[in-house]
Amino acid sequence: MLPTFPWRSTASKKRPSQLFNEGFFRGLAGGVEANTAFHTGVDRLRLDDVVGEIAWPDGMEDFAPSPYERLQSAGAETVVFDAIQPGELEVGSLTAPPPRHRKIIRGDEFLLGREAEVVIVAEHLLPAEGGLVDHKNRLVNLHGEGGIGKTRLAQALCDLLEDYRHFPGGIFEIDCEPVPDANQLAVTMLQAIGVASAEQIPHPAEMLAAALQEISNSKGDVLLMLDNVDPLFDADKGVETCRLLKQLFTDCPSLRILTTCRRQLQLGGYESDFLVDPLAPQIAVSLFIQSIPDQDVRNSVQSLPPESMKHVFELVAALGGHPLSIFLAAHRIVAGFEPIAQQLEQAPKSVAKFLAAPDLVGVPPRQRSLPASLNLSYELLSERAQEIFRKSSLLPGGLYRHVDTLDQLLGDDWRKWIEEAHKIGLLRYEQEDQRFWLLNPIREYAELLLNGGEGNDFNVAVANHWAEFASLQNFLLNPAQNSQAMEKLDLPEDTEEKRKRLAQFHSQACAALMSEEANILSGYRIGLAIDVAAGRRTATGLTDYLKLYDKRQTNAWIARSMVEYSDNPETRAAALNNLGSMLSDLGDREGALDAARESSEISRKLAEAHPEAFLPDVATSPNNLGNIPSKTGARDRALDCFREVVETGERYHALGRNPAHIMGGSIRLADCLGEENDQESLAALDRAATPLEPIHTQNRATLGDMIEVNQRRIALLERMEPSKVRNVASELEEQRNRYAEEGEPV
Structure with a gap:
């Protein structure tokens, strides 16, 4: 046994001699000076050398004396060391004192990004100081999904509390997963605090309360960390477990308990529950890299170029900051025939296969997948x-x-x-x-x-549900676009009240689409896989919302996926044409041109057999092809495209169809020509006006087109032939008056 020395002075209470390890006493017995023995034999110095703090706290002097000097300053050396002369101490067999902190096996030593949580939970566990009334709950429960890091956080918290010398009565960690019931839990607690033959005690709960009270009275506050208490709180065992814990709190006022569980305990006022959150993205990436077991693979990942490192972030994002999933995924990145960068690129596309690492033997089965x-x-x-x-x-x-x-x-x-x-x-x-x-x-x-x-049937139901939801909300964004459907809304007769109601519908539809956007896109993805028609309805229903909120990336993703799932040339041409517009908005000019060219080629082939049906598509594709190079300065290419649009529109109009493409192509052609060729610009606008002249009085939309053409003609004529401006201006004034009579003024 260790020799016993009284430790008494005016500056400190009685302290156990076990603060000094075997090396200290053997040093004294071998003739080493007490000062030297002290400096080489102190068992463990904590942060601010707490041994010295016992007698001489920091802040009392500007310098920082050694722990031994602090004890000397307090006069403690007269009762501790003077009675021991070098060479006079006989050292028998030495046995270590029982550990103050009993730990369960650590799965790893990683604790990244949890510093704030450790401090917050520690604050709730520590008793009040200075004689203040303690209103804190004495049980803190860390809860969350399996694998979220509850156990590791609790272990780190216990280590911190030990480092700062809190809970002098002891910190005892207990794994409750194999414990079958409350009675056996009491036995396991007794074993943890050092009671011999605990399994033979007839009433372990009573003995546990007495033992904890004795420890608290002699040494100070006690902390029990109960890990994985889930089985002890199911429907059959929860009542007995709650009764045991409440009895311990009643009999041992200085007891604190920290638990980990997948759910809230619902003890009824005894506990504070803390939900353990996922890791932040940057911390999750660090954990992933540190968890890779092969050092060569880890070094390879750390040295990846930025274009490959982005796949690490994508994988970790797909894992949602979930520590166990990150740990398992890291063990699936291995050296082999497939390059590391390629493994990481494919990983986010198949997250499910990364959720298991069956070859791990050093962790419990529940942590292998x-x-x-x-x-x-x-x-x-x-x-x-x-x-x-x-x-x-x-x-x-x-x-x-x-x-x-x-x-x-x-x-x-x-x-x-x-x-x-x-x-x-x-x-x-x-x-x-x-x-x-x-x-x-x-x-x-x-x-x-x-x-x-039941996956397939429910997948179909989900795809159709969100298709209908998106279509309905798209209608409510702007009900005036569908006059027949708008009649079913039962709108008030008063114009102002009607306007307010429509604005309310618009706001509600925006809020509904915004909150359910992720679910709608999931339904769209499912629809493309099993019911393309439902996917198309969903995409159409999202169009106005995505444009309204300028969600270009999402629009481009939808357009690209519609191309991929096109099942005939007609839908593929339309999807490619739409994709070209989306990519152009994103700044991907090359991708946009490729999509528009392919769309144009398909439309031309279709128009050869069915001109009435596909000539509008033939006009639309060159129109997009012209818009893209005009934005990049490729003026000649753009002019050729817009001229083709006008010619195609004239062919379509010759079949007795709408001349809208003539007008659209002519205006873009005139804009692209600019002031460098006013004559061709004016000719293009005249070509647009020719088919509009006989029909512009038939409906308001055509009248609006005619007004736009004449406004542009006047701007050109003012530079070229001012004498003709008056006639066109007179026509324009008449058209504006007629347009105003039919609705809002121009």
Whole structure:
């Protein structure tokens, strides 16, 4: 046993001699001076050398004396060291004192990006100081999805509290996963705090309370960290576990308990619950790289060029900052025949296969794959809750509980069952938006379950549901575009009231499309795979909304996917033409030109067999082909395209069709010619006016086209032939008056 020395002075209370390790006492016994033995034999100095702090706290002097000098200054050396003369101490067999911090096995030593959480939770665990009344709950529960990092956060918190010498009675970590019930939990706690033969004690709960009280009275506050308490709080065992913990709190006022669980404990006023959040993107990338086991592979990833490193960020984003998923994915990046950069490029496209690393032998089975971890929670759900959880995988934007958008799709009772899944730790809930949602790896897990059962039928229902939803909201954005449908809205007769109601419809439609955008796009993707018609309806329904909010990237993605899933030349030509416009808006001129050229070639072939049906498409493609080079300065190419538009429009008009393409092409041709060739510009506008002259009085739209042409003609004539301006201006004035009589003035 260690020799016992009284430690008493006016500056400190009694302290255990175990602050000094075996080297200190052997040094004294071997004739080493006490000062030297002290400096080489202090067991562990914490941050601000807490040994010295016992007798002489920081801040009392400007210099920083050694711990031994501090003890001497306090007069402690007269009772500690003077009685020991070098060479006079006999050292027998030495045994280490029981550890003050009993740890469970660490899975790893990584703790990235959790510093703020550690400090916040520590603040809630620590008792009040200075005799203040302690109003804190004495149990803190870290909850969240399986694999979110609850255990590692709790372990780091215990390490921090030990470093700062909090809980002098001891910090005891206990793995509760194998513990079957509350009685065995009491036995396990007794074993953790050092009670021998605890399994033979007839009433372990009573003995536990007495033992904890004795430790608290003799040493100070005690912290118990209970990891993975989920099995102890199910329907059958929860009552007994709650009773045990409440009894411990009653009998041991200085006891604190830290738990990790996938759900809130609902003890009834004893606990503070903290939801563990996913990692921030940059921290998640660092964890991914540090978790790669092969040093060569890790170095290869760290040295990737920016164009390849972006795939790491894409993969980590797809993993949703979920630590276990990141850890498993890192173990799937290996050296082999496939280059590292190529593995990373493909990884975000197939996240599901990265959710398991079965070859890992150093971790529990539940940490070798995400399904194994989540099955522990999923199997606790009722059958209907399991169904709703599976179906929620196709709703990446979440489920809003305060609206009825999903009632038709999931049933009127879905809120009840989704709350059951939320309580078990499978979904998250945002109070402000009243929205349930899943982390992406959990959603991938749920989708795997869905595809193993009712997936295909529900996929069809989802695709059609969001197609109808998008079409309805698109109509409500601007009901005036469909006069027949607008009659069904039961609008007020008063013009001002009608305007307000339409504005209200517009605002509500914008809000609905904005909140459900991710779900609608998911439905669109599903529709393209199994029901292309539903996908097209969804894309059409989103068109005005995406333009209104200038969502160019999303528009381009939809246009590109419509090309990919086109099932005939006609739809492919239209999709390519639309894609060219979207890519041009994004600044991808080359991509836009390629799409427009292919669209034009397809349309020409179709028009050879069916001119009446496809000549408008032939005109539309060169129109886009002209717009793109005109923006890049390729003027001659643009002029050729616009001339082709005019010629095609004249051919179409010769068949007795609308002359709109003649006008559109002529105006663009005139704009492209500019002031360098006024004569050809004027000729182009005259070509536009010719077919409009006999029909411009037939409807307001054609009248508006004629007004625009004449405005441009006047601008040219003022430079070229001022004498003709008066006649055209007179016609323009008459046309404007007629236009104003039919609606708003020009």
